[in-house]
Amino acid sequence: MREGVEWAVHCCIDLSWVSPDRPVPAARLAAFHDLPTAYLNKQLNALGRAGIVSSRSGPRGGFRLGRKPQEISLMDVVTAIDGAAQGFRCTGIRLDGPAGAVAGRAGRRTGCAVERSFREAELDWRRRLAARSVADLAEAVRRADPAAPGRVRRWFDQHGPA
Amino acid sequence: MREGVEWAVHCCIDLSWVSPDRPVPAARLAAFHDLPTAYLNKQLNALGRAGIVSSRSGPRGGFRLGRKPQEISLMDVVTAIDGAAQGFRCTGIRLDGPAGAVAGRAGRRTGCAVERSFREAELDWRRRLAARSVADLAEAVRRADPAAPGRVRRWFDQHGPA
DNA sequence: GGGGTGTTACTCGGATAGACGATGTCCGAGTTACGTGGG
DNA sequence: CCCACGTAACTCGGACATCGTCTATCCGAGTAACACCCC
Numbered sequence: 001m002r003e004g005v006e007w008a009v010h011c012c013i014d015l016s017w018v019s020p021d022r023p024v025p026a027a028r029l030a031a032f033h034d035l036p037t038a039y040l041n042k043q044l045n046a047l048g049r050a051g052i053v054s055s056r057s058g059p060r061g062g063f064r065l066g067r068k069p070q071e072i073s074l075m076d077v078v079t080a081i082d083g084a085a086q087g088f089r090c091t092g093i094r095l096d097g098p099a100g101a102v103a104g105r106a107g108r109r110t111g112c113a114v115e116r117s118f119r120e121a122e123l124d125w126r127r128r129l130a131a132r133s134v135a136d137l138a139e140a141v142r143r144a145d146p147a148a149p150g151r152v153r154r155w156f157d158q159h160g161p162a
Numbered sequence: 163m164r165e166g167v168e169w170a171v172h173c174c175i176d177l178s179w180v181s182p183d184r185p186v187p188a189a190r191l192a193a194f195h196d197l198p199t200a201y202l203n204k205q206l207n208a209l210g211r212a213g214i215v216s217s218r219s220g221p222r223g224g225f226r227l228g229r230k231p232q233e234i235s236l237m238d239v240v241t242a243i244d245g246a247a248q249g250f251r252c253t254g255i256r257l258d259g260p261a262g263a264v265a266g267r268a269g270r271r272t273g274c275a276v277e278r279s280f281r282e283a284e285l286d287w288r289r290r291l292a293a294r295s296v297a298d299l300a301e302a303v304r305r306a307d308p309a310a311p312g313r314v315r316r317w318f319d320q321h322g323p324a
Numbered sequence: 325g326g327g328g329t330g331t332t333a334c335t336c337g338g339a340t341a342g343a344c345g346a347t348g349t350c351c352g353a354g355t356t357a358c359g360t361g362g363g
Numbered sequence: 364c365c366c367a368c369g370t371a372a373c374t375c376g377g378a379c380a381t382c383g384t385c386t387a388t389c390c391g392a393g394t395a396a397c398a399c400c401c402c
Binding site for chain 4: 185203204217220221222223224225
């Protein structure tokens with residue numbers, strides 16, 4: 001799992017708290033979390049390609065959420081950053097070498113049992129991530145500290161472009 | 163997910179079908195699946211450290227299962243090969259830079275909501291893998307092709323050490 | 325005063341280096357079986 | 364014939380290169396706002 005996923009999720013939560021008619025530049029988000037600006041920009045790019053955020057160039061430009069926070073799942077973010085590839089890659093060694101010859105015709109026809117089990121597990125993981133939205137996480141943070149959203153929003157307003 | 167996991171699981175299934183009083187050298191297992199011998203040996207080493215297989219040096223040496231197939235879960239194998247580290251690493255950016263100052267004392271005390279969600283998802287994944295044993299997979303293969311176990315066993319008997 | 329235009333500063337976006345971990349390979353330590361010699 | 368010993372081959376186990384991917388950085392294309400000038 002790439003580290004950028006954590007960054008992206010936190011940025012989405014932040015963006016859900018600032019006024020939507022005020023795009024936030026990558027540099028501001030990076031400064032807020034003390035991250036390398038250019039690299040965070042790259043991650044936000046990926047979010048943009050997935051439609052999770054929308055970007056705008058030039059002065060007064062930056063990023064804002066591309067759709068409502070409750071419509072952005074953690075799975076969406078992971079897919080945008082890490083790609084859609086599965087964690088478990090079946091390279092088919094089951095049928096390589098003599099093993100292929102030893103496996104019967106019936107065995108060759110059916111899928112790989114190992115791959116199936118790992119797919120199931122990964123599906124569980126995906127389902128759970130798909131069930132959690134950015135809005136859910138933002139709500140959890142707000143519950144722990146009701147004033148947090150306001151403070152975050154104020155920080156971005158004060159430290160925005162001059 | 164490292165590729166060696168796939169190799170390790172298939173080797174465990176193979177080993178569950180050969181006679182336990184006949185250790186199988188890494189070279190034989192590698193030849194069966196057309197894999198690089200030395201590298202597979204490395205993976206089997208890791209399985210050995212985890213107690214999943216037991217190894218023996220010298221002539222007539224090799225690997226055999228360290229315990230019954232129904233007592234080896236896929237999670238055990240993954241942990242042995244990939245390590246116990248989590249896929250999602252929380253680096254704590256939530257509290258780095260100005261974000262730490264903006265977060266209230268209450269926010270600092272509670273754990274990271276993002277990390278919690280990813281942990282939950284990963285726990286689902288782990289649970290599913292822990293519920294599948296090598297015996298389950300071997301049984302699935304046998305059901306698709308009842309003669310497969312016998313053929314595999316015969317191959318290793320015939321192509322064993324002279 | 326209003327409108328058009330050139331300039332300027334700002335931001336994203338993708339192309340370009342560097343670092344870390346996984347992949348793949350090699351050789352030495354240890355162990356077992358076998359052959360040999362002696363009792 | 365039985366036993367002890369030396370020898371030799373075989374296998375694991377960990378140390379050593381190589382490769383790919385993630386991490387990090389930089390610079391150019393595009394854009395919107397601003398200032399200025401002309402009407």
